[in-house]
Amino acid sequence: MRLVVASGKGGTGKTLVASNLAAVLASEREVVLVDCDVEEPNAHLFFPSEEKTLPVLTDVPAFDNSRCTHCGNCGDSCQFGAIVVLKDRVLFFPAMCHGCGGCELVCPEGAITMEKRSIGHVAFSTPRSGLVLITGVLHEREVMSPHVIREALAYASGHDLVICDAPPGTACPVVETLEGADACIFVTEPTPFGLHDLILAAGVAEVLGVPSGVVINRSMGDEGSIRNLCRARNLPILMTIPFDRGIAEAANSGQLVTDRMPGMKDQFLKLFTRASALPGVR
Numbered sequence: 001m002r003l004v005v006a007s008g009k010g011g012t013g014k015t016l017v018a019s020n021l022a023a024v025l026a027s028e029r030e031v032v033l034v035d036c037d038v039e040e041p042n043a044h045l046f047f048p049s050e051e052k053t054l055p056v057l058t059d060v061p062a063f064d065n066s067r068c069t070h071c072g073n074c075g076d077s078c079q080f081g082a083i084v085v086l087k088d089r090v091l092f093f094p095a096m097c098h099g100c101g102g103c104e105l106v107c108p109e110g111a112i113t114m115e116k117r118s119i120g121h122v123a124f125s126t127p128r129s130g131l132v133l134i135t136g137v138l139h140e141r142e143v144m145s146p147h148v149i150r151e152a153l154a155y156a157s158g159h160d161l162v163i164c165d166a167p168p169g170t171a172c173p174v175v176e177t178l179e180g181a182d183a184c185i186f187v188t189e190p191t192p193f194g195l196h197d198l199i200l201a202a203g204v205a206e207v208l209g210v211p212s213g214v215v216i217n218r219s220m221g222d223e224g225s226i227r228n229l230c231r232a233r234n235l236p237i238l239m240t241i242p243f244d245r246g247i248a249e250a251a252n253s254g255q256l257v258t259d260r261m262p263g264m265k266d267q268f269l270k271l272f273t274r275a276s277a278l279p280g281v282r
Contacts, residue, residue, distance in 0.1 A: 001282075002156075003275060004181045004210070006166035006174060007188065008197025013217035013241065014187045016251050017271075018165035019046040020258045024268045025161065026130035032159045036177040037167045038120060038136035038148040045254045047127035056120040056136075056151045058144060059099035063090050067111035074103035074112060095143055120148040122155060132159075146176040153177070170200045178205060183281045184212040185238060185271070190223035198226070202233055211280040213238040215271065238274040239267060 005018035015037070022033040023046075035043040044051075061074070061083070068090060075085040082096035083103060094117060104112045119142045123135040136152035138145050145167070153176075156162045164181070167173040178184060184205050188198045198214070205212045213236040216223050220243045230237050241247065250260040258265045275281075 001160070001183070001276070002162045002164065002181045003272075004164045004166050004178055004184045006178065006184055006186055006201060006205075007168050008170065008186070008199070008201035009193055010168040012168075012187045012189050012194060013215075013251075014168065015043055015046075015165050016247075016257065017185065017187050017215055017217070017241075018163055019043050020256050020264070021268050021272060022131060022163045023047075023128065023256050024258050024265050025163075025272060026128060028130075029161060030130050030132070030159070032132045032134060032156045032162045034152050034156045034162060034164045035133070035135040036149045036152060036164050036173070038138040038145045038152070038173070039167065041135045041137055041165075043133065043165050044123070044125070044135055046256055047125065047131070047133050048254075049125040049127035049133075051123040051125045051135075053121045053123045055118045056122060056148045057116040058097075058119050058147055059101060059114045060094050060097050060117045061092065061101075061103050061112045062115045063092065064111045064113070065090075067109045069109055069111075071108065073106040073108065077102045077106045095141065098144070099147075119144050120151075122148070122152050124155070145173045149173055149176045169197075170204050174201070174204060175208070178208050178210055181208075181210050183275050183278050184210045185215055185275055186212055186235075187215045187217055188226060189218050190216060190220070190226050195225050195229060199229065199233075202235060209280075211278040213275055213278055215239045215241065217241045218243040236274070236278065239271045 007014040035041040072085040075083045084091040120138040136148040166177040188194045
């Protein structure tokens with residue numbers, strides 16, 4: 001099973017839920033936690049341990065100026081604006097290249113070959129018994145986060161239970177994380193921004209056909225608008241986390257709430273049971 005923990009906006013407590021859920025389940029079975037928020041991964045802050053890393057490489061074109069006739073075919077074929085052909089030179093912008101290899105195919109002179117370029121890495125650690133943490137990290141100034149997410153997820157494939165800490169929002173990195181998942185838990189907060197962005201995020205999961213439920217974080221009993229939305233969209237509320245100083249202190253100090261507050265363990269176990277029972281979950 002691949003379970004994604006996502007949110008429409010940042011700062012809702014998505015990593016708190018994913019990390020505590022993985023830690024609790026790891027006491028009973030083997031769990032792989034994949035941090036797919038590759039631009040700002042932070043699950044490792046809850047699980048400090050020694051890491052091993054592997055690079056994430058992407059294909060980019062290399063140009064042989066001695067064979068190039070500046071015909072412009074490569075620039076015309078690039079849908080991402082990574083290649084601009086001038087009368088006397090070719091301008092290439094690596095960060096915009098998607099590595100599709102189309103430019104190599106359309107070059108009539110064979111002046112283009114594909115080579116590898118590092119855009120990030122994937123880190124691996126075993127911070128506690130039963131838990132494997134896989135962290136995708138995108139290099140600074142790079143933009144191809146879906147490629148790093150894809151690599152991180154590939155290393156987790158084949159495991160019985162994979163929990164993904166998704167990037168916030170609704171853009172391509174979230175789609176890359178959600179596609180093919182068995183279920184999704186959206187973590188939201190009872191604020192106008194939380195409501196607005198939950199609507200957008202739930203729409204993405206619906207389009208992708210991923211069964212979803214909701215965790216309401218920082219509840220002070222004022223989440224009526226969230227509950228109304230969930231009823232209207234047929235989104236089960238799987239768990240409510242109170243606005244509690246002890247929870248905030250634990251999270252802000254890099255501690256797992258389920259370690260510091262033993263009563264929370266049962267709540268997260270019930271969360272997994274409810275998520276596993278969502279209609280449509282395989």
